[in-house]
Amino acid sequence: MMIHFTVEERHLADSEGRPVVQPDAVTFHSFAAESVDEAVRLYIRRDEAEVIGNVLKFPGFQAVATVRKPGGVYTLQFTPASHG
Numbered sequence: 260m261m262i263h264f265t266v267e268e269r270h271l272a273d274s275e276g277r278p279v280v281q282p283d284a285v286t287f288h289s290f291a292a293e294s295v296d297e298a299v300r301l302y303i304r305r306d307e308a309e310v311i312g313n314v315l316k317f318p319g320f321q322a323v324a325t326v327r328k329p330g331g332v333y334t335l336q337f338t339p340a341s342h343g
Contacts, residue, residue: 270333271333
């Protein structure tokens, strides 16, 4: 069963380690995956990101992860997308 996820990507720090405070520091993405683990893997593969620390999983197919990409450090929140 495929689950549609919305991923909130928040840019925390640039590649120099400076905090990012622009209003456009938050973007949203969509993924279809069979689990939240697969959604995290798809995101990481697509953006060539590296997970920093542990992926925190919560009930209801939700997760939070921190990743490093060429543009800096980002936090990701994975939540099932509602269809209605």
